[in-house]
Amino acid sequence: MDNRTKKGFKSGFVSIVGRPNVGKSTLLNHIVGQKIAIMSNKPQTTRNKITAVYTTEQGQVIFLDTPGIHKPKSKLGDYMVAVAENTLNEVDLVLFVIDATEKRGPGDEYIIERLKQVKTPVFLVINKIDKVHPEELLPIIDDYRKLYEFKQIIPISALEGNNTGPLIQAIFDEMEEGPMYYPPDQVTDHPERFIVAELIREKVLHLTREEVPHSIAVTVEEMKRGENGRTLYIYAAIYVERDSQKGILIGERGQMLKEIGRRSRLDIERLMGDKVYLELWVKVKKDWRNQERMLRNFGFYDED
Template sequence: MKSGFVALAGKPNVGKSSIVNAIVGKKILIVSDKPQTTRNRINVIHTTDDFQIIFVDTPGIHKPLYRLGEYMVKAAVSALKGVDLILTVVDAKEGVGKPERFVFDYVNQSKTKTIGVINKIDLVDAKKVEQIYNEMKNSLENCVNIVKTSAVRGEGIKELLDLIVENLEEGPQYYPEDMITDRPLSFMASEIIREKIFHHTYEEVPHSVAVIIEEIKERDNGVLYIRANIYVDRNSQKGIIIGHKGNMIKTIGQEARKEIEYLVGGKVFLDLHVKVKKDWRNKDFIILNEIGMRDDLKD
């Protein structure tokens, strides 16, 4: 058996989570068209008879504006250490500019072999893709190959998976074959709720949101009760998430509940509460600890 840890590196919103979901063939990681959707380092485990790949999905590497952003970048950079392979992902629409070279510098400093990935090729012409290909080839040290993909269409995904397996060594099976992530249900539930907030709220809301699961308990009737607090920066954001006559929070709750039910294979009662904690992204270490940002830096 071949096995190994494969980290994904790239600036926010290049499609890292979508690539992992496409490779494993199911939705494990939350996705959004808004930057910085992924906040934590998350391991997704893909096991077959021939290999086990542990994908280390990370926050986008960027120049942070808040303390939360600092933790996100540190979590991403620390994930590049000690892995067997790095997938360095570039958005074909954006090309290679200063933010991409910022990422390349961290990848090169890791001294780890990397596969370049040009994602979202369905959105640009072949000439633009070829230009990005050449820039990545000249900029990435220890680059074994560059693959062109469209995660949403599944293009180039098999080629990428084959190349990953080819560049891994023989090794042990680190996790049980039926395990798909090393994160607990509380984390996965909070991520699903946060994704639904991303999809349904205005631009100023998503990155001011933290979701903390306060309680998970199976009731006597077999229904799984989950109570979650949604924290925002301002009262206006609270109003947006609750919506007119509570319609927005109802929609968020219904969609999140269905996805959590699919995850656990049973009925769920989702109890959502919206609370205001001013400037929590800079000052509230309790929330930062609860959502796991500081925990990701321990190693």
């Protein structure tokens, strides 16, 4: 890691917070130019603090995409909310992302109350402006401005890329001169196994409904290169809480699991630039979301 700083080079840490499903991961992936955080239209997609690195000649920003702050219903939920709230004091800037198509709710008000307890400057980022008429933005801005003194209020569409350039520039304007924490070509500090597991979990989220998405965890059991060095062999397990969920994931004659594997393999090949052999299997771990030992095994808690 090169810590040498050229004059005028800026760096800092930015936390992205907001209710579930407001587009935090979409924004993060758009900024860094590739998929780091998984995207889904189901709430609470992000479970860990995803770190993404954005580097230009101007500077380097390390983004923390946190789980959506929500009322927890399990130990996993407690962990997710704690991760999101703990980042507020660790960073130089907070991006509070809201959905322009959704009315302000108790979840937004809860986040604002948490923001009032920290000294970190906050930008209000109004996402999904491509889905509303421009005249609808002013009432939203006025509504939120009454609740908190935001450093800036910036409307964007993370999906379409609308106004994201000015947002990035505003972030750099807020940063002070500092070192390059990561090499310029690095886009995340997560190991390849973590990203691969997240890509597989994303496909399950896309292809299943109801209680199944929240009941899964994915672990990469083995990841190795073949003798030719060009093929990556990946063996991964998808954990569920009930036998009925296992049946859903496997599907009739194994078709669901095959489709999850096919879509995952294509994404992993795009990410790695190599041919991938992917083998998946499904395991049942009863009520794993409320078992601290299992949560630790799945990487949700740091070891003491």
